[in-house]
Amino acid sequence: MNSRKLRMGMIGGGNGAFIGAIHQNALAMDGLIEIKCGALSTNPDIAIASGKDLFLDNERIYLNYEDMLTKEAALPDDKRIDFVTIVTPNFAHFKPAMLALDKGFHVVIEKPMTLTYEQALLLQAKVKASGKRLCLTHTYSGYPMVKQAKAMLKNGDLGNIRKVWVEYPQGWLSRLSEREGNVQAAWRTDPAKSGKSGSMGDIGTHAAHLAEYITGLEITELCADLQIKVEGRNLDDDGNVLLRFNNGANGVLMASQVAAGEENALKIRVYGEKGGLEWHQMEPNTLLLKWLDAPTQILRAGANYGNLSPFMTSNCRTPSGHPEGYLEAFANIYKNFAQTLLCELNGEKPTEIMLDFPNENDGVRGMAFIENVVNSSNSDIKWYPFKM
Template identity: 65%
Template sequence: MNRKLRMGMIGGGNDAFIGAIHRHAAFIDGKIELVCGALSINKDIALESGRSLFLPADRTYTTFEEMLEKESTLPAEVRMDFVTIVTPNFAHFAPAMMALEKGFHVVIEKPITLNLDQALALDKKVKETGLILCLTHTYTGYPMVKEAKEMIKKGALGKVRKVYVEYKQGWLSRLTEREGNAQAAWRTDPSKSGKSGVMGDIGTHAFNLSEYISGLQVSELCASLNTVVDGRALDDDGAVLLRFNNGATGVLMATQIAAGEENNLSIRIYGEKGGIEWHQQEPNSLVVKWLDKPAETYRAGSGYLSAIAKQNQRTPGGHPEGYLEAFANLYRNFSATLAARLDGGSVNTDIVEFPSVTEGIRGMAFIDNVVNSHLSTDKWVTYSIG
């Protein structure tokens, strides 16, 4: 293409948590520009946010309905190409569905919707329209996560036998939702977050990473959820035993009451010949442990990495890259796919890939199955969608 892709944004105003991260990530490669936004449900914040981002007054909207309706009537050479939705969980479905109905491609925060039925409805609409939907499971964007996935895909570790994934945070160790913390308030409110707190917020990331890297799918699970902080309306801690569709087993742990932890996401996967270990807080290293030789540490930016890892690395070896760059990789791969589509072409999906509505459905089904298992008198429940 001989121009930048035009992005609209729903949510992400001056008072938002993740909106600026999305904009930084989208702009890193110089392929995307922000042309319009409905940046807050608060009219004053929406208008001020638009001014601070230098959006035209006539393309700074106060509702997503107004934005999608008016943008759809603009000439093709002016209107946005896609919309990024960075609202809380309960406000994902309606704008995403309307965007697809109006012919716009979609980037959307995870979890994809408030419940599984909404996710399935979005999937149906995506298939009807043929439009592209990118789900921002950020951790799949790290180059060393890509390297781990490729090693397992090519059989370097042999058949996968065991998966351990942990996501530990400590920021909800107190009842911060009643101390003026807006992020805590909606994340612990079932009407806004959904039927699970910790598993919906960060457990879905751990689940997604376990399936993404291993190339497997969870077929059964056994879950226990806890609400540790008195007065909290949703779970803030939990653990899940996993069985995968190749016979492998695993353990998933997610907690937001591990005092002192920041954003400690870690995964270990073991096969017949060896295992891999990756930590989000040290993302440029992938430890590979072998059954019959010394362990190795693979490093981002190195020439010996696979094509998919190289596609998603941005700096020379020894120059750290992290969360923003991983996030940007999702936008780069999405924008390359969209630009090729608009030009009548295609991309190599073996190396230019990103999470889609499929991962969104599996994430919502994971939440349902975890809650059902926790409430059930049965030890194990068969993983199901719908």
């Protein structure tokens, strides 16, 4: 493994930005990455103050991403950054990601990957042409027990998969918060900044990715019903989708941001011929296995069972009984991505475990999910084909 830390630049994520602080904490957890520069806000005062708070050198605190990427690319190899992390709203993902790849930098980017499906295809092609890596921060795939569930289904422990039920209810948009000074609500419900879907674009993509990641299946058809429940809102805040998968399984996906009283109650259940499994994001250390002809089995992250997947154990950080939470899951994505880059810098081949992070292909499927769900909801066709 290469002996130095990876050097990173951040676009967006300045003081007051929720997700920027999450990224900064997560990437620091394993000591593999250091932030060396940033274009942290479109507000010059916030950009400069944020850079100083991160102890960046004054000359590497930039007021826009174009200057940052151009000037960083001109630095000698032992100074220039290795990759950029883009933590801006959806509409400001595509251009900085494309420029970063043009300048020879790897990219970490928030989901959904782009504003439109067409942009996602262009970005996917750019990644392939550049030979660089792109990591998409679908956080929930970083949880240890999610990885355990994936490994068990891949191994056929439940037999042929028949049913997938995934739900993501939140309640934070139960009022017209975008008109009440809530910055997060304002951009997430603005089609120009968020894209053509609200709740399905924001959290429905997480649910869809989790379903495909755990099962290893792909959605092939869907039947969607999107709704705007809060009067005056411009994008869907609630929706239900019937799913069909490429092995013949069917499923249900629900995403709502007007489920009053809910926090982040992401949950998935998968049923096969021999039994089912169940995982809750708000109780992430536990994986329930429900057998057809045996008592329910409870697996816990951190416990020394001796027969758990190495994909789980390599992403498990705490002793038994200590929470493996959101920050740790985020950090696992950064760790796997960083270890992959460090291996390649050293002329070595990354392991399958290192390569276990979402990439541009997941990003394209996420944008296709949004496109197809919206089109299905607007269509009279009962079963709408999942078009790529």
